[in-house]
Amino acid sequence: MRALCGAIITAGAMIGLGLTALGFGIRFANSTATHDGQLYGIPTMVTILVVLLLTVLIGLGIAFLGLMFHHMRRHHELQHNLGRSRAEPLGGV
Numbered sequence: 098m099r100a101l102c103g104a105i106i107t108a109g110a111m112i113g114l115g116l117t118a119l120g121f122g123i124r125f126a127n128s129t130a131t132h133d134g135q136l137y138g139i140p141t142m143v144t145i146l147v148v149l150l151l152t153v154l155i156g157l158g159i160a161f162l163g164l165m166f167h168h169m170r171r172h173h174e175l176q177h178n179l180g181r182s183r184a185e186p187l188g189g190v
Contacts, residue, residue, distance in 0.1 A: 100159075
């Protein structure tokens with residue numbers, strides 16, 4: 098479930114990044130008007146871009162950590178079903 102939630106977060110952030118890229122393209126497609134060498138509207142759009150990039154990284158982290166936890170749990174369940182515990186060596190001695 099953790100991996101699925103992370104994948105959903107990542108997918109939402111990727112959609113947001115695509116829309117942000119479209120916004121940057123539409124905003125600055127034919128924009129040559131500057132005032133004192135500064136383009137208007139940059140800080141807000143960069144803030145949105147940074148937040149979405151952080152969301153992608155967090156979502157990917159949740160997805161990968163969730164998958165790792167899932168596989169670790171399944172490994173321990175298999176070891177328990179085979180009659181081994183973490184305290185015993187693999188040879189069963």
